[in-house]
Amino acid sequence: MNIKSILLSGTALSIVLGFSTNVVASESGLKYIGEYTIPTSFAWKNVPFGGLSAIRWHEREQRFYAISDSRNTPAEGKPRFYKLKIDLSSSGIKDVIVEQQYDLLDADGEAFKKGFVDAEGLVITPENQLLWSSEAGSPLRKSTLTGKFVEDLSAIFPEGYSVDSKKEDPEGFRSGISWEGLSFTPDNHYLYVAAEGALKQDGPLASPVNSSPARILKFRYNGGDKKPQLEKSFLYNVDPVSHISKFAINDNGVSEVLALNENKLLVVERSGRNASEGFNDWDFTVKVWLADTAASTNIKEIKSLAQVEKRSIIQPVVKKLLIDFSDVTNAPDCIEGVTFGPMIDGKKTLIFVSNNNFQPYQNTKFYLFQDVNDVLK
Numbered sequence: 001m002n003i004k005s006i007l008l009s010g011t012a013l014s015i016v017l018g019f020s021t022n023v024v025a026s027e028s029g030l031k032y033i034g035e036y037t038i039p040t041s042f043a044w045k046n047v048p049f050g051g052l053s054a055i056r057w058h059e060r061e062q063r064f065y066a067i068s069d070s071r072n073t074p075a076e077g078k079p080r081f082y083k084l085k086i087d088l089s090s091s092g093i094k095d096v097i098v099e100q101q102y103d104l105l106d107a108d109g110e111a112f113k114k115g116f117v118d119a120e121g122l123v124i125t126p127e128n129q130l131l132w133s134s135e136a137g138s139p140l141r142k143s144t145l146t147g148k149f150v151e152d153l154s155a156i157f158p159e160g161y162s163v164d165s166k167k168e169d170p171e172g173f174r175s176g177i178s179w180e181g182l183s184f185t186p187d188n189h190y191l192y193v194a195a196e197g198a199l200k201q202d203g204p205l206a207s208p209v210n211s212s213p214a215r216i217l218k219f220r221y222n223g224g225d226k227k228p229q230l231e232k233s234f235l236y237n238v239d240p241v242s243h244i245s246k247f248a249i250n251d252n253g254v255s256e257v258l259a260l261n262e263n264k265l266l267v268v269e270r271s272g273r274n275a276s277e278g279f280n281d282w283d284f285t286v287k288v289w290l291a292d293t294a295a296s297t298n299i300k301e302i303k304s305l306a307q308v309e310k311r312s313i314i315q316p317v318v319k320k321l322l323i324d325f326s327d328v329t330n331a332p333d334c335i336e337g338v339t340f341g342p343m344i345d346g347k348k349t350l351i352f353v354s355n356n357n358f359q360p361y362q363n364t365k366f367y368l369f370q371d372v373n374d375v376l377k
Contacts, residue, residue, distance in 0.1 A: 029373030032328040034092035038364040040356045044098050047077045050356040050364050054122035055337040067122040076358050078111040079104040090344050093368050102147035121182025126223055133179040139163050156228050171201045181257035191219040191228050196253035201304040206252040212238040213305050233300040234293050235316040243285055245273035255336040260376055263294040270335055281361045286332045288323035333365045347371050
């Protein structure tokens with residue numbers, strides 16, 4: 001994509017790009033309308049724009065909120081999130097307007113220090129606050145819509161689920177592989193929190209020869225000052241790595257979830273492999289699954305799946321392929337966020353966003369789908 005123009009207006013920046021409108025009606029009933037690219041070279045108020053790991057539509061404000069996984073390093077900047085206006089229609093995404101950038105602040109009103117935050121998931125609470133997950137420090141925190149710290153919700157997670165476990169620890173998550181997905185059900189009664197891959201005590205990460213037993217947690221959301229309560233935990237089998245790199249780095253994991261109702265949700269699996277030596281040049285395979293937890297075994301009381309003698313007694317989440325991004329775009333990027341958007345012609349929309357990882361080989365991309373056959377129920 002080529003930049004056609006950059007428009008600066010007050011505190012809002014509008015980036016108008018050449019955008020793809022390669023409309024494809026997939027077999028799933030979702031129509032792919034097009035994509036929109038913001039290059040990694042773009043900065044907002046001299047701060048690099050990128051690292052978007054989640055996005056959510058704020059219905060009352062008619063705006064999108066997107067969180068960055070910036071970790072307070074010189075290259076990435078402070079932990080932060082954005083307020084965006086996205087101009088979309090049945091023709092595609094015309095432009096993306098960055099209206100505001102907010103720093104995520106700790107309990108002392110300071111920016112989180114390096115190593116204390118790696119933001120991944122984001123939802124807007126019924127109380128009009130941000131609830132966001134992290135792969136460092138606390139797994140779940142609450143902030144205001146301007147970034148001020150409200151609450152640390154680490155205590156709602158069971159023991160053995162640490163996001164900061166040491167390499168030699170037998171329990172907890174491996175570094176950078178923890179709570180990626182976060183979604184309320186449409187009625188806000190339940191909160192889903194999904195792991196990217198397996199806990200150490202549950203099994204291996206996905207590889208070319210094996211799947212990974214990840215967990216999806218289901219909390220009752222009580223609202224107000226009441227903390228969410230864990231009701232159920234489900235086994236979600238992440239697919240094995242489908243494409244193997246000759247440069248030896250391959251992975252696959254859950255990067256986001258979006259609840260459709262109490263039992264069904266979309267699950268994004270993103271597989272990455274290095275296309276050349278090193279860690280900077282990557283190719284991605286992205287698949288979106290329609291997952292159903294209705295008949296799944298509640299594994300809340302099982303501390304270690306690896307120690308279950310008869311795994312066949314555990315009914316995992318049932319999954320059905322909904323979107324394979326290789327069918328609709330030539331080069332899917334590192335997609336980590338999905339949200340419902342405004343209706344188009346009376347039909348629901350889905351907007352996916354990719355994480356550029358602040359790398360020159362990647363970009364921030366927005367992908368627009370329309371639910372023409374009402375499959376997202």
